Amino acid sequence: MAFTVSIDAPIDGADYRQMFEEYRSISSSQFYDGFKDFLAFDEGKKDYYSDTVSFYVSRITGNYHIMFMVFAIVFAFFALKSFHFFTKEDKFDKSLASYILVYLFMINQIFNINGVRMWTAAWIGVYALLQIFGKGNKRYFLLLFTTPFFHGSFWIFIVVVVLAYLLMRFDKVWVVAFFISFFVGSIAVELIQNASNSLPVFMQHMIASYTDAEVIAKRNQIDYQTFDWVSRLMNFIVRFYMNFMVFLYIKNSASIKAETKTKNFYLFLLVYMTFVNFTMSVPSLGGRYIVLAYPIIAYIWLVCFKDVKYQKFLYAMPFVFWFSIRGQILYYLSVLDFTFFVSNPFLLIYHYLIV
Numbered sequence: 550m551a552f553t554v555s556i557d558a559p560i561d562g563a564d565y566r567q568m569f570e571e572y573r574s575i576s577s578s579q580f581y582d583g584f585k586d587f588l589a590f591d592e593g594k595k596d597y598y599s600d601t602v603s604f605y606v607s608r609i610t611g612n613y614h615i616m617f618m619v620f621a622i623v624f625a626f627f628a629l630k631s632f633h634f635f636t637k638e639d640k641f642d643k644s645l646a647s648y649i650l651v652y653l654f655m656i657n658q659i660f661n662i663n664g665v666r667m668w669t670a671a672w673i674g675v676y677a678l679l680q681i682f683g684k685g686n687k688r689y690f691l692l693l694f695t696t697p698f699f700h701g702s703f704w705i706f707i708v709v710v711v712l713a714y715l716l717m718r719f720d721k722v723w724v725v726a727f728f729i730s731f732f733v734g735s736i737a738v739e740l741i742q743n744a745s746n747s748l749p750v751f752m753q754h755m756i757a758s759y760t761d762a763e764v765i766a767k768r769n770q771i772d773y774q775t776f777d778w779v780s781r782l783m784n785f786i787v788r789f790y791m792n793f794m795v796f797l798y799i800k801n802s803a804s805i806k807a808e809t810k811t812k813n814f815y816l817f818l819l820v821y822m823t824f825v826n827f828t829m830s831v832p833s834l835g836g837r838y839i840v841l842a843y844p845i846i847a848y849i850w851l852v853c854f855k856d857v858k859y860q861k862f863l864y865a866m867p868f869v870f871w872f873s874i875r876g877q878i879l880y881y882l883s884v885l886d887f888t889f890f891v892s893n894p895f896l897l898i899y900h901y902l903i904v
Contacts (some may be wrong), residue, residue, distance in 0.1 A: 595701025627672035654847040670699035713820035723819040731827035784870035
């Protein structure tokens with residue numbers, strides 16, 4: 550509700566505000582025609598969630614804060630449903646180790662309504678994973694199949710999850726694939742481009758935009774005149790740290806697989822992290838989708854390792870993530886007025902929804 554952004558701000562939230570402003574002048578017939586094109590897998594919109602919220606909210610009010618409030622409600626619902634899966638564990642307590650794991654589990658934070666399509670789909674995907682691999686509830690594949698409505702790239706996520714569900718029993722093969730994937734991800738672009746020819750047109754365009762050589766080169770180009778090189782270095786350190794956590798799981802796989810709560814999560818994680826590492830050279834794939842592995846990694850650590858082993862390694866996590874934590878703090882400050890921190894909820898409701 551208090552998410553405040555100008556249309557010319559250099560963050561994704563500005564684009565969503567502009568979309569909302571434009572939808573105020575779009576007719577119902579135009580909106581439904583666009584939705585029909587989406588359902589027909591046309592070359593137009595690859596997803597329709599943000600458009601749907603923008604359209605219906607714009608029918609009621611011109612206040613963009615309400616749009617972000619709706620985004621936040623859906624985002625928070627699936628985030629908190631997933632978080633409950635974590636906090637109900639007996640080993641969850643008020644210790645420093647638990648709070649570090651909370652940060653890892655909830656790293657897809659509420660600020661990410663800024664990029665609402667991807668990150669709302671991410672929480673829906675994580676909640677489906679917790680149900681499918683944690684509780685063996687196959688019905689949540691239906692929920693999983695709703696994620697492309699929120700972000701079109703989640704067709705790829707669905708394929709990976711289905712393959713993991715079918716093939717994860719070959720864990721020895723996936724262990725080898727995991728180690729190989731950390732070093733040979735650079736060949737993924739060409740393979741993905743070749744495979745895209747057999748996909749629907751809208752997915753071909755999406756993959757083309759993700760794997761375009763110029764786009765990847767631009768994103769991977771380091772500007773040494775700024776702190777960009779620090780960001781790239783810290784991102785690599787975080788990636789290495791998370792992969793090392795998976796390596797520790799492989800090293801202790803016998804005890805993890807012996808625990809019924811974590812066996813399927815471990816087997817899924819081997820497949821999923823292989824995909825993530827393999828596509829890391831495509832920032833919009835591996836670079837984003839690794840975040841969906843964090844809750845699974847945190848849960849396995851809580852159940853199997855907390856207060857048992859590798860405590861110093863876990864305590865190093867805040868230092869490994871310091872650059873990300875710093876960035877998150879700055880992002881929150883960029884979209885919240887100072888009054889947010891000193892106002893009571895009733896005043897905030899009056900300020901953002903009524904005035």
